[in-house]
Structure formats: C-alpha cells, structure tokens
Amino acid sequence: MTTTTAPATNETGHLLAATGRVLIAAIFVLSGIGKIANPAATIGYIASAGLPFAPAALIAAALIEIGGGLALIAGFRTRLVALVLAGFSVVAGLAFHAHFADQNQLIHFLKNLAMAGGLLQVAAFGPGRIALDRR
Template sequence: MNNANTTTLPLISRLLMATIFVFSGLGKIAAPAATIGYIGAMGLPFPTLGLLGAIVIEVGGGLLLVAGLQTRATALVLAGFSLVTGLIFHHAIGDQNQLIHLLKNIAMAGGLLQIAAYGAGSLSLDARRGGTLVGRALP
C-alpha cells in the first residue's frame, strides 16, 4: 500500500463519515421538539430518552471518529445505529424519499463496517496509543 492509503484516506474516510452524525446530532440539540415529535410519531416509547440517546451516539460517536479514538468499536456502534434508525424511521419504501434515506443509512453502515474492519489509520489517536492501524485484524 502506498502512504496515502495508510495515512490520508483513512483520515478522510473518518471525517466524511463523522460529518453526518455530528451535524445530525447538533440539529437535534438545536430543535429537540421536532425530533421528540418524530420519535413519538413512530410509536416508540420514551421519545425524550430516545432524543438524548441519539444525541450522545451521533455527536459522541462522530467526534470519536474524527479523533480516531476507539474507532473500531465506535464504527460498529454507529453502523448498528444507522441500520436500526433506517429501518425504524425510513421503512416506508413506497415513498421514494424514504427509500433514499433508508439506502443512505445502509450505505453509511457499509462504510462504517469498512472502518471497523481496517481501523482508524495512522493519523489517529488509536495509532498514537499503539492501537489499530490499517490492515490489522480485529482483536
């Protein structure tokens, strides 16, 4: 592998994947009532608790991805979150917009699974701590 594959590309990948989570979480912080209403409209219990959980996962997970800290575990959690939320909130696939959102969530999960499989790369806190590097197998 060349240097860009082991340094720059994993960093760019983490930044791109983190962007949607951080922005989504900040949007929930800015307008909590809309998210609480949406969660409630889906028939889920405890919408306020759901909002808090989503904010923690999205903002916290996004920032952990940016830093490259606990990257593999974070990517696995975010992949699961993407699949579950896609199936719960975007299951009305007869609506093209909902189908696109579901497919987006599935694609994000795929990208996150790649990050989980190959690690954060050398430009990460994981690498500084002697943790995961590109190409190392999962423990």
C-alpha cells in the same frame, strides 16, 4: 493468476483513511447538533414513528451521534465506535425510513445502509495511522 492488493500503507492511504472518517462522521455530528438545537421537533418525530420514551431517545441519539462522530474523527476506539454507529444507522433506517413504497424514504433507508457499510469497512480495516488509536 490471482493477485491481491495489500492495504495502503503509504502516506496517501493514511490521509484517505482520516479523510474518510471525517466525511462519514460529519453527518452524525451535524445530525446530533440538529437534535439538540430543536429538541421539540425531534421528540415529535421520534414519537410520530411510534417509538417509546421519545425524550430519552433524543438524548441517547444525540450522545451517540455527537460522541461517536467526534470519536470517529479523532480515531479514538475507532473500530468499536464504527460498529456502534453502523448499528445505529441500520436501526434508525428501519425505525424512520422503512416506508419503502415512498421513494424518498427508500433512498434515505439505502443511505443509512450505505453509511453502515462504510462504517463496517472502518471497523474491519481500522483508522489508519492518523488516529488517536495509533498513539
């Protein structure tokens, strides 16, 4: 016998969706703020990874992280924002944490993949009822 479970449509499900968005967005918002708070260190880190145009990359990353994180929290253009942040997470993991022989870097890479996976769930199933997208 095969059973399927319908998406949560009760109040608890909507609260879980909103809470999940806030929790996954927090790392992006805080990371973006950290980049702005210490731009020289971030530019140095980007350059040390061999990426070009480190100052422009800093600005782009901060905008994606802060803007995307806040949009995700608010539930604004949630599916698109979740896809952008998922892609950003994978690219950042490959650019900065691809030294898999270093266990710490491997863990950070897997963390980025896990965040991308959670964001793909948001993109697939939407923001829930507590979101600007639902207005």
